[in-house]
Amino acid sequence: MMQQFYPQVPHSYRYELNKDMHLSAAHFIPHEQAGACQQMHGHTYFINITIAGDxxxxxxxxxxxxxxxxxxxxxxxxxxxxxxxxxxxxHPTTERVAEQIWTAVQTELQKQANKPNCLQVVVRETPTSYVIYRPKPEELV
Structure with a gap:
């Protein structure tokens, strides 16, 4: 996989971890304004997750x-x-996928005694298009 660099999240935690991964999935957006995306189609999503803690x-x-x-x-x-x-x-838009990944990761992190936080999720849908999801500060523990 080609190395990607994503926008940094300013924070004061001691440790920051970034996990890159990719997955293949299909979706469709059942709305007339979605154009060609109304039809079922697939992507190889590239995902970066930023986790931090003390x-x-x-x-x-x-x-x-x-x-x-x-x-x-x-x-x-x-x-x-x-x-x-x-x-x-x-609808499973890239924005919603990024948000749901954050929710799943943050839920898993809160099971840990050291309670790290997921600060950012980047979901790249195509080589030229990606979404960044960052929680509001009050959503972090």
């Missing part, structure tokens, strides 16, 4: 990279996004 776990990790990949990749890879319950009432 404390490490008992192994010396902020969080194990594999746990982050498992939360996202196992959930979405080779699926139709429209079939996931989190998209029941909203």
């Amino acid at each position: 404390k490490l776990d008992e192994l010396g990790f902020l969080i194990d990279f594999k746990r982050i990949k498992d939360v996202v990749h196992k959930r979405y890879d080779h699926t139709l996004l429209n079939d996931h319950p989190e998209y029941k009432d909203v």
Whole structure:
């Protein structure tokens, strides 16, 4: 995978972890204003997740990279996004996918004793288009 550099999130945490991954998934946007995106089509999404915190776990990790990949990749890879319950009432746009990835990752992080936070999720849908989701400060623990 080509190295990507994404906008930095200003913060005062001691540690910052970034996890890149990719997955393949299909979706469609069932609305006449979506144009060609009304038809089912697929993407190879490139995802970057930024996690930060002040404390490490008992192994010396902020969080194990594999746990982050498992939360996202196992959930979405080779699926139709429209079939996931989190998209029941909203269209699976790239913005919503980034938001839902943040929600899933943040939920997993809060199970840890050291309580790191997910500061940013970048979802690249095509080589020229990506979305950044950043939670409001009050959404972080």
